[in-house]
Amino acid sequence: MKKTVRDLAVAGKRVFVRVDFNVPFGSDDDEISDDTRIRAALPTIRYLTERKARVVLASHLGRPKGKVVDELRLKPVADRLALLLGTPVAYVEDCVGPEAEQAVARLHDGEVLLLENVRFRAEEEANDPEFAKQLGALANVYVNDAFGTAHRAHASTEGITHYLPSAAGLLMEKELRALEGLLGSPARPFACVFGGAKVSDKVGMMRSMLQRVDIILVGGGLAATFLKARGLEVGHSLVEDAALDVARDIIHESESRGVPVLLPVDVLVAAEVKAGVRVRIVPVTGIPSDMGIVDIGPRTIEYFSGKLESCRTIMWNGPMGVYEVDQFALGTKCLINYLTAFDATTVIGGGSSVDAVQEMGLAELVSHVSTGGGATLELLENGTLPCVEALDDASQPCDGSHPGNGEAK
Ligand code: ADP
Ligand code: MG
Secondary structure (H helix, E strand, O other): OEOEHHHOOOOOOEEEEEOOOOOOEOOOOOOEOOOHHHHHHHHHHHHHHHOOOEEEEEOOOOOOOOOOOHHHOOHHHHHHHHHHHOOOOEEOOOOOHHHHHHHHHOOOOOOEEEOOOHHHOHHHHOOOHHHHHHHHOOOOEEEEOOHHHOOOOOOOOOHHHHOOOEEEOHHHHHHHHHHHHHHOOOOOOEEEEEOOOOHHHHHHHHHHHHOOOOEEEEOHHHHHHHHHHOOOOOOOOOOOHHHHHHHHHHHHHHHHHOOOEEOOOEEEEEOOOOOOOOEEEEEHHHOOOOOEEEEEOHHHHHHHHHHHHOOOEEEEEOOOOOOOOHHHOHHHHHHHHHHHHOOOEEEEEOHHHHHHHHHOOOHHHOOEEOOOOHHHHHHHHHOOOHHHHOOOEOOOOOOOOOOOOOOOO
C-alpha cells in the first residue's frame, strides 16, 4: 500500500501535484476540445484547497521535446481549470527558476498555481536529478495524480520523489485500487476480453493475465492474428505476422494452464475498411480471400456474452471491431451493453475502449473506467509502475524522517 494524499498533513504546506493535463485541442483553434483529464484531477485539487494547502500543479502537454513551443503552453489549461474550480488559478511561464519560485512564494493558503509545461525542459524526460531537485525545492510534499504517465520515470513523476515525502493523489489511488484489485483476489470467475488493433501492444498484458484469469475472449483485429496462428485463412484481415509465434505461445500456454482463450466463431467481413461498403457475415472457417475482418459476428456476440454472463469480474480492453465506422461497431456496442448489464465488477481500459463506452453514455455503469492507456496495460503486465513504486509506503512516517525542501531523502 502506498501513502495517499489523505495521509498527509497539508494545511499551510506547499504541495507539488503532478497531474495529467495533456488535453486535446481543436484542430483549427486553441480551444480545449475535451477537458476530461482536467476534470479527473479536480477531486485531488479540491481536497487540497479545502484543507488550505498551497497547490503547485505541474503537467506535460504534447511533445515539445525539450524546447519552448508556444502552442503547447499551459495558459489555456489554467483558464479552463479556473472555470471548473470556480476560483482563480495562477499561471507562470516556467516550471523552475526565479519566476516559478516567485510565483510559488506569492501563493496563499488554499490557492492554486499551474507551472509551465514540464516537457519544455529536456531534463524532464531525461529524469535529470538536478532538475528533479529544483522541482522538489518548490514544495514541502509531493503528490502524484498523473496515472496516465506513471509508466514513464521522468523528473516530475519519479525523480522528484527522491527529494520530497511522496503520496498518491485521489485519481491515482482510485486507479491503483481498481487495477490492483484485478491482480489481487478478484471475484471469480474472472474473464478478460481483449480486442483492438495490435497483438504486439497487448501480448505482455495477455501473458500476465493468463496466469490470473479463468477465461480469455479475443476479438477485434487481435483475433485475426490468433485465427491465423490456429491455421485459418483470414483474407485481407489486419494480421501481425511478427506476432504469430507469440500468439501460438499464448494458445499453447492457455492449453497447458487449462485457461480457455476463445476466438470468434463468425465475423463481419468487408473488402475495404470504410463506411458504405458491402459486408458479409461468415464463419471463421470461410473468410473470403478478398475480404478482411472488420467486426465479430452475431453468433460470436451470443457466444461471448453467454460466457461472460456467469463471470463476477470482467476486464475489457480493445474494441471488438473497427467501431469508428458505425457499420462495424455492433460487436463492440453489444458487448458494452452486456458488460454494463451483468452483475459483475467491470473494468474497462484503453483509449479506444473508453471512448466507445463514453460515446454510448454507459461509463457510469462500469465499475471502473481506467484513464491510463499504456500505464494501464503496463500495470496489468508487471503488477506495478515505476512512478508508483517511487511513492512512500503507507507505513512510512509523514514528517520528520524526510528532510523535504530539496535535500535528498
Ligand atoms: P485500446 O485503445 O482500447 O487499447 P487499441 O488501441 O489496441 O485499443 O485498438 C483500437 C483500434 O483497433 C481501433 O481504432 C479499431 O478500429 C481497431 N480495430 C478493432 N478491430 C479491428 C479489426 N478487425 N481490424 C482492424 N482494426 C481493428
Ligand atoms: Mg489505443
